C-alpha cells in the first residue's frame with residue numbers, strides 16, 4: 190500500500206526533537222499562549238517575511254477572523270472559488286456574508302482572475318483567492334482588481350506555506366494571509382493549528398483580541414470574540430518543524446518533477462501546470478485523467494492511496510442550496526471536479542514508489558479504456 194501521505198516517515202526523522210519539546214512544555218506548567226507561541230510567531234513571521242503572524246486554533250478560524258477583523262458580515266459579498274475545501278466558504282458563512290463563487294482556470298485550478306471583475310457588485314467587500322494544492326494564484330491580476338474596486342484580499346494559503354509568487358511568499362501579498370497547521374498540511378502539527386498573517390498593525394491587534402474573547406487586556410472585553418488560541422504543545426512542535434519546511438517543500442518539488450517525467454509519454458495523464466515566476470509547493474500532486482471514478486477505484490484496489498480533492502464543488506453542496514446555484518453555473522469547476530485525482534505525495538516518498546504509482550495509474554487507465562471499447 191502506498192498512502193497519499195505517510196506521516197510516520199517524517200516522525201522518524203524528527204520524533205526525538207518533538208518528544209523533547211513536548212515534554213519540556215509539559216514540565217513548564219505553561220500551556221496556553223506562552224513562550225512557544227510568542228517565539229513561533231516571530232520565527233514564522235520572519236520565515237514568511239511579514240510584519241505580524243497571529244497563532245490561532247485552525248486555518249478555518251484564520252479565515253473567519255480575517256473577515257471579522259475587516260468588519261465583513263451580514264449584507265456583504267465575498268468572491269471566492271468553489272474548487273476548494275469547504276472551510277473557505279464556511280468562513281464567509283460564519284460571519285453572515287454571502288459567498289460569490291467564480292469559475293476557475295482549467296490549468297491552475299485557481300480562481301480565473303479575469304472572471305472576478307464580472308462578479309463584483311456594490312456589496313462586494315473582499316476576494317479570497319485560494320492557492321490550491323500549493324499552486325500560487327495570479328496575484329498581480331487579483332491585487333490590481335482589488336485596488337481598482339477598493340476590495341480587501343484575504344489569501345487562503347492553507348495548502349501553500351512556502352509557495353512564492355514573483356519572489357514573495359504567498360499569504361503576505363494581500364491584506365491578510367491564512368494558514369493551517371492541520372497534520373496533513375505541508376507544515377502540519379500534531380493536532381489543530383492555524384495562523385493569520387498581515388502587514389497591518391491594526392488588523393494584527395484586532396485579531397489578537399478576537400482570538401481571546403474579544404479583548405486585548407484580560408477581563409476587558411470590547412466585542413464578541415472566540416477562543417481560538419494555539420496551545421503551547423502545538424506551538425512547540427511547530428517550532429521544531431519550521432526549520433525543515435524549505436527542505437520538505439524542495440523534496441515535494443523534486444517528487445513532482447519525477448512524476449512529470451514518468452508521465453511524459455502518456456497522453457492520457459495531464460500533469461500539473463506551473464505559472465511563470467511561481468514556486469509551487471505541491472501540497473498535492475493532482476493530474477487529470479479519463480474515466481476518473483473507475484480508475485480511482487482500480488487504484489485503491491491495487492494499493493495506491495489516490496484521493497479526490499474535492500469530489501463535489503462547493504456551489505453544489507447542500508449547505509449552499511440557499512444560493513440557488515445549479516449544475517452548469519460554473520462549467521470549468523464542474524468539469525475539472527470530474528477529472529482530477531491526487532496521487533501519493535510527501536517529501537519521503539521514494540522513486541521506486543513513485544514508479545509503482547505511475548505504472549499502476551497508466552495500467553488502470555488502459556484497463557478502463559479496453560473495457561469501454563469492448
Ligand SMILES: *Cc1c(COP(=O)(O)O)cnc(C)c1O
Nearest residue numbers: 247248249274276347348369371
Ligand atoms: C485545510 C484547509 C483549510 C482549513 O484549515 P483547518 O486548519 O483544517 O481549519 C482552509 N482552506 C484550505 C484550502 C485548506 O486546505
